Amino acid sequence: MPRVVLFQPEIPPNTGNVARTCAATASELHLIEPLGFSLEDRYLRRAGLDYWPLVQLHRHRDGDAFLAEWGRLGGRLVALSARASGDYGQFRFEPSDWLLFGRESDGLPEELLERADARLTIPMEVSGQHGQPGVRSLNLSVAVGVVLFEALRQLRQPISSGNAASDSVG
Numbered sequence: 273m274p275r276v277v278l279f280q281p282e283i284p285p286n287t288g289n290v291a292r293t294c295a296a297t298a299s300e301l302h303l304i305e306p307l308g309f310s311l312e313d314r315y316l317r318r319a320g321l322d323y324w325p326l327v328q329l330h331r332h333r334d335g336d337a338f339l340a341e342w343g344r345l346g347g348r349l350v351a352l353s354a355r356a357s358g359d360y361g362q363f364r365f366e367p368s369d370w371l372l373f374g375r376e377s378d379g380l381p382e383e384l385l386e387r388a389d390a391r392l393t394i395p396m397e398v399s400g401q402h403g404q405p406g407v408r409s410l411n412l413s414v415a416v417g418v419v420l421f422e423a424l425r426q427l428r429q430p431i432s433s434g435n436a437a438s439d440s441v442g
């Protein structure tokens with residue numbers, strides 16, 4: 273199952289929502305510290321509701337510690353950025369991928385973007401190019417949901433013919 277990695281998240285409810293999504297999909301959640309909040313934060317806890325015990329949470333003390341763990345376990349590092357050029361919808365995800373998301377204020381640092389095996393974006397209709405006003409990026413937890421569910425859709429095991437038959441009987 274792809275892993276979700278948040279680089280130095282700052283806003284508690286965003287991480288709470290991501291944690292809930294990870295719990296629901298049995299996806300590991302990796303947090304690269306320092307965080308902009310305490311893991312005891314009540315807004316974080318509230319956004320994750322009572323699903324926290326289901327979250328497979330991994331903490332890394334900084335970017336280097338994360339890179340060391342990634343190097344040890346292997347898999348592709350797939351960075352998500354509103355300014356990347358690769359379309360996430362055209363990408364073929366693999367179960368061992370690490371889906372890396374940036375912090376709310378300024379995204380991912382260049383160093384991590386350069387280390388990534390792929391840099392993907394979620395295309396936006398109104399992205400404010402050529403000096404025009406527009407939307408610079410999506411909310412972090414929305415971006416995680418979009419990409420993680422696309423990866424899982426691609427990787428899902430086909431439903432066996434037995435199940436398909438019983439579904440259609442109603």
Ligand SMILES: C[S@@+](CC[C@H](N)C(=O)[O-])C[C@H]1O[C@@H](n2cnc3c(N)ncnc32)[C@H](O)[C@@H]1O
Pocket residue numbers: 352353354355372373374375376377378379380392393394395396408409410411412415
């Ligand atoms: C609120 S955004 C960060 C915006 C930040 N001001 C910046 O300049 O990158 C937080 C994270 O969500 C993800 N994200 C948001 N919109 C995205 C998009 N359209 N495509 C890919 N990732 C996106 C990225 O990982 C981003 O670093």
